[in-house]
Amino acid sequence: MSLQSIILHFDFLFLILYILPTPLYSLFFISSGAGPRSTWLYSTPSLCYTTPMNYYENEVIATQFLDFLKSTNGTIQQEILLKYLLPRLPINGDATILDAACGNGWLSGALALKYHDVQAFDSSPTLIKAGQQKFPDITFIIANASGELPYRPEQFDCVILNMAAHDLENQPKAFENFYKLLKPEGKLLVTMANPYYSYPVGIWKRGWIGAILRRKPQLKIRPYNWFRNLANRSFQWNKKMTSLFYPLSEHVTNIISSGFILTAYQDLQTENDSQKFNATYQLNRFPILLLLEFKKPSK
Numbered sequence: 001m002s003l004q005s006i007i008l009h010f011d012f013l014f015l016i017l018y019i020l021p022t023p024l025y026s027l028f029f030i031s032s033g034a035g036p037r038s039t040w041l042y043s044t045p046s047l048c049y050t051t052p053m054n055y056y057e058n059e060v061i062a063t064q065f066l067d068f069l070k071s072t073n074g075t076i077q078q079e080i081l082l083k084y085l086l087p088r089l090p091i092n093g094d095a096t097i098l099d100a101a102c103g104n105g106w107l108s109g110a111l112a113l114k115y116h117d118v119q120a121f122d123s124s125p126t127l128i129k130a131g132q133q134k135f136p137d138i139t140f141i142i143a144n145a146s147g148e149l150p151y152r153p154e155q156f157d158c159v160i161l162n163m164a165a166h167d168l169e170n171q172p173k174a175f176e177n178f179y180k181l182l183k184p185e186g187k188l189l190v191t192m193a194n195p196y197y198s199y200p201v202g203i204w205k206r207g208w209i210g211a212i213l214r215r216k217p218q219l220k221i222r223p224y225n226w227f228r229n230l231a232n233r234s235f236q237w238n239k240k241m242t243s244l245f246y247p248l249s250e251h252v253t254n255i256i257s258s259g260f261i262l263t264a265y266q267d268l269q270t271e272n273d274s275q276k277f278n279a280t281y282q283l284n285r286f287p288i289l290l291l292l293e294f295k296k297p298s299k
């Protein structure tokens, strides 16, 4: 084969693979509401345009989450969160604490070792049942953070919303509820995956060549503004589990709009590093968890 025919051959391949299907790619992105973009960048995560809801109310998904909590990643995440939350909690063991959207109540269980009055609620029946079984002395309630909550106004010294802000469909209403439930000077502690770095903006990838060469996955950051413009902000972590993308500015705005004052902002770090967990990078191994502390002002 001459050099010229090799070049022609590649030109032909280029035409077939890239040029001809371009209108099809554009059609795909326009129809998905994403607008024409380069395909490799936007092929993951799978964005869905269904009505958002709390997916943990589905038993299969709740069970998947319970499995995550039991996994190495889940255990490390819990250790990090606890390590940073504990010093920010009231020193007095008589303080009343609400673990909002508590999941299976692992945090409530840890807090009950120090505090006499720990209350917990979540809208997932499967997760609440798991909590009740594991910690029978704690009162777990099935309730929606944005609905009517079965607590008294100003009942709590501290409300914790741990890793659940990105699952709340109606954040303004939930934060309004938490505000009412807190005593003046009470604290709201919110932890979350940093929206600037974590999925769906950030994704750990090493590709198949990297897998063969046993390279470490690299963090790829995709354009943040694209995700903030999602039609209904819903994205999928995997085939089933769905969460909602809130830009960090919107999380904070929704909280302070209820009357809270931001009093602390912290990146959470772990010593469990990538050397030990070489090829299984997860967000909890990196300083991309955030803790935000808010105060309800005195009357």
Ligand SMILES: C[S@@+](CC[C@H](N)C(=O)[O-])C[C@H]1O[C@@H](n2cnc3c(N)ncnc32)[C@H](O)[C@@H]1O
Pocket (backbone or CB within 6 Å): 054, 056, 057, 100, 101, 102, 103, 104, 105, 106, 107, 121, 122, 123, 124, 127, 143, 144, 145, 146, 161, 162, 163, 164, 167, 168, 169
């Ligand atoms: C990522 S899990 C975190 C659970 C727990 N806080 C933890 O640290 O393990 C998110 C939780 O938010 C709960 N959730 C989502 N929307 C909710 C809502 N509107 N009201 C109450 N719980 C909600 C889910 O059922 C799920 O348990």
